Amino acid sequence: MKIQKFKKRIGLIGFGCVGQGLYDVVDANRHLGWEIGSICVKDKDKSRSLPASAFTYDVQEVLQDQSIDIIAELISDPKEALGILRQALQQGKTVVSANKKVVAENLPELIQLQQRHGGVLLYEASVCGSIPVLRTLEAYYGSEPLVEVRGILNGSSNYILSKLHAERGSFQSALAQAQELGFAEADPSLDVEGTDALHKLCIMAAHAYGLLVHPDEVLHFGIQHVATEAVELATALNCRIKLVGSLKATATGQVALQVLPTLIPEGDALYDVEAEFNGLEIEGQFAGKQFLKGRGAGSHPTGSAVWADVAAAVRGYRYTYPKLCTSQATATSGDEQLTILLQGEAKRLAQVLEQLQPAIQHQTPDQSQVILSLTPQELRLHQGLLKQHGIFVAAIPARVALDIVPEVLDRAEAIPIGSL
Ligand SMILES: NC(=O)c1ccc[n+]([C@@H]2O[C@H](COP(=O)([O-])OP(=O)(O)OC[C@H]3O[C@@H](n4cnc5c(N)ncnc54)[C@H](OP(=O)(O)O)[C@@H]3O)[C@@H](O)[C@H]2O)c1
Incomplete structure (x- = not known):
């Protein structure tokens, strides 16, 4: 078989932690024929790892550039990011994103835009960084009913909880260490209040159960009020406290969704997911349990997930949301005691x-x-x-x-x- 060489251009919007990560991955794989076209950023005074000529400050220069094959939206401003995704999809373009908040809160509209205009949106990097969660749920488990999907979906809060168990210090000092190491944002509220895990859970619900649910409708608590006494109680019970997001099929055909700190006993697959790692257990009706573990955030792990989407999209891959077409699932918090x-x-x-x-x-x-x-x-x-x-x-x-x-x-x- 003759392998055809190709040249493809990526339009990069955002050059922070994830954008730089994608750049490095593409740069290390130049022999594959990819190149980064224009890079759009916001701050004209920031010092950069590339010459000033590599950047534009006008997003339209990327969105309107006909030489670009695929757009990577990797910015930190959700409102602007939604505008970019809308415009790209209205133009029938192929775009990848890592923005879980935007995807979780606007998924029905983003699916509709793809159907109406023929564009493609992939967002693997938005759920558990480097772990191939969505493609596994969508492509592998697209036809199998799932009993439960549950996991540790946020690396910052998991790092803090691991520290608390190891050192019995205060929440504030564990958070400060997470921030120092770059595992938590300067504003950590989305992470520690459980909202980031909630966004990921809602995205997974579409692919795992064919359920479109807005984050506002889902039960969620975070770890921001955890104290040493609770950590001591968990330890004495042979458990570790973990922030767990779960989706579970109920006996009445609904899907129970929740993000809850949970005492995880020794021997449970989630017990050994420590520090900034994420872990996900998928239980299929026939396949039984599978466990995925890996880096849930960070420049290169997340850049790698974006790169996987870019490469797959160019080869024609798109989400088909197989369970959305067949499922009548509705959301519940659950009524078991x-x-x-x-x-x-x-x-x-x-x-x-x-x-x-x-x-x-x-x-x-x-x-x-x-x-x-x-x-x-x-x-x-x-x-x-x-x-x-x-x-x-x-x-x-x-x-x-x-x-x-x-x-x-x-x-x-x-x-x-x-x-x-
Ligand atoms: N960090 C992770 O490990 C991780 C993991 C999974 C998903 N994500 C998601 O990936 C996205 C990017 O996160 P990040 O950590 O890379 O953020 P970041 O380090 O704060 O970088 C954000 C980038 O976006 C640019 N930007 C912000 N507003 C813009 C605008 N209006 N127009 C053009 N550029 C704009 C910034 O420009 P300047 O450089 O000029 O400031 C910066 O380059 C977010 O949606 C985040 O939730 C991040």
Whole structure:
């Protein structure tokens, strides 16, 4: 077979962490015939690793350039990014993006634009960096019903939780270390409040279950209020706290979605996903469980995922959303009873409990931690109240041995089940 040599040009919009990563990957593979055309950035005064002549500050110079075969949208401004994706797709162009917020919040429109104008949008890099999640869900599991998809989807919060377990320091000092090492943004709110994981979960829902759901409709809590006491409780129960995003088929044909800090017992595949790594367990009805683990962020890992999309798109690959065509799935938070740990300042926790009126199973004598039963729907209903009072919320899976909880919560005086 004769291999045809080709020359393809990429229009790069954004030259920060991911844009530079893509540039390096393309540069290291020049023999394959790819080149970066114009590079669009915003700040005219920033010092760059390339000569000034490589850059433009006008996005239209990239969007209107007829010599460009594919556009890589890798900017940090979601509003501007949405405008770029809209314009490129309205022109029937091929574009790749790493922007999970924009994709998660606008997926129905972005799919419609592709259908109407014939353009292509790929966004593998937006979910778990270097791990090929979407292509696995879409191309491999496109026909198989999935029992559950759950994983650690945010490297910054996982790094912080790993630090807390290893060193028992404060949340603030673990966050500062994550920022120093470049694992967390200067504004870490999207990461630690669970919103970044939520965006990834909503994108996965479209490919795993054919479900289009807006992030605002999904139960989610973050790790911003976690304290040493909760880490100690988890450790004593042979668990590690992880921020877990999950999609699960319910008995009634719905899909239960949630992002919740969870006590993960030793032996669970997610237990050993540490530091900035991400991990995803996919359980198919017939295939059983598969586990994917890798770097969820960073310049070269994410640049590699963008590059994989660029190369696939040029060879004609596009998402077909196979389950969107066949599924009638609707979203739910879920109504099975969960065992939940609430931890916070005693007075504020008492105010929350007064409104929740839950069935309490255990409470520490200092009243800063309680274990109780709630359904995800109840949690979602009271999401605002719990967040407003600075309460850390974590799920405790059924297989965690709760009979030792009283001993652990306070070795002498925990208040046992049924006595409140
Ligand atoms: N960092 C990661 O590990 C990672 C992983 C997965 C996905 N992502 C996603 O990838 C995207 C880029 O993230 P990043 O970490 O590379 O961000 P970043 O390091 O902050 O870089 C952002 C780049 O976007 C440019 N930019 C911002 N607004 C612009 C505008 N209006 N017009 C043109 N250029 C503009 C900036 O220009 P200047 O250089 O002039 O400031 C900069 O080059 C985001 O959507 C992010 O969520 C990031």
